[in-house]
Amino acid sequence: MLTNQNSLMEGKKNIDFAKVKQEVRVFAPATVANMICGFDILGFAVDFPGDEVFMRRVAKPSVTILAIHGDDGRLPLDPDKNTVSACVKMLLNHLELADSIGVEIELTKHMPIGSGLGSSSASTVAGLFAINSLLGDPLSKEELMPFCVEGERLACGHGHADNVAPALMGGITLIRGYEPLDMISLPVPEDLVAGIVFPQVDVPTRDARQLIKEKVSLKDAVVQWGNIAGLVAGLYRSDYDLISRSMHDVLIEPTRAILIPEFYAMKEIALSCGVLSFGISGSGPSVVAISRGKEAAQQAVDKIQAHLNAHGIESLQFVSSVNAQGPKVINLK
Known part of the structure; x- marks a missing residue:
């Protein structure tokens, strides 16, 4: 599958209002950007963690954030400053529905x-x-992809798509490539x-990017x-040895x-467990051990957590296959 888009799409879509739902709940997955060797050009999705959005249609044409859970009060409720609501407004404006859908x-x-x-x-x-x-x-x-890229631009000042x-x-x-987006x-x-x-530990994305050499x-x-x-070739051939050598x-x-x-x-510990490769997820501080099968990955994260704990550093762990689906509508409770 290939997309090649130069700008936000043109032309109004015909909306069948008989199909418009009253409410929906969606889960979207976390991602590991860069895939170790592919800075800003490679990434993959995982099954968990991720974020959920519950959306309900209301009579008044507007976009409102009622609540944000799990952010410790760090994210804005202002619909023009939060990337979720800002992108929803952008899409509704594009579809010429801002005056009819709330x-x-x-x-x-x-x-x-x-x-x-990729929070x-x-x-x-x-x-x-x-x-x-x-x-x-x-x-x-x-x-939808160009709207997602604009969301990244709002969030961190750079419209990259690897997450x-x-x-x-x-x-x-x-x-x-990015001009045009070619995925x-x-x-x-x-x-x-x-x-x-x-x-x-705190490693802000902007600070991490500033460390990167320009030349x-x-x-x-x-x-x-x-x-x-080599990594791309290894993926096409399911050649785990080539994947390991390349990452x-x-x-x-x-x-x-x-x-x-x-x-x-942490890298030494992970490699001693027999994983294919080890590196930084996105801009960090999360790290990722990529393995063939779950056993080596689980062993690696368990040992890394024990090492961090011994040094007074709290941590979380996740072990997941690559998520092939992406976002999904989940049952309303």
């Missing part, structure tokens, strides 16, 4: 903010998928598993290009690892 939103965060697991992306994708479902699915996922693309499309995605879904080997540990050596660039190409980062990890306590100790 919704109330409740957002439930099931993942930590600033974890390196803002999951919320944005859940909100856009919810409003699209409420309206009877007038837009395809590909047509929102897998969160919306599911699976593993490659962002070949490719890659095959997912059946036994690929991610063991994720979130050390509860790199040609030698390092060639190594990184070879690793990305190494010589450009971003050396600088970002400075911000993550015990990073190299």
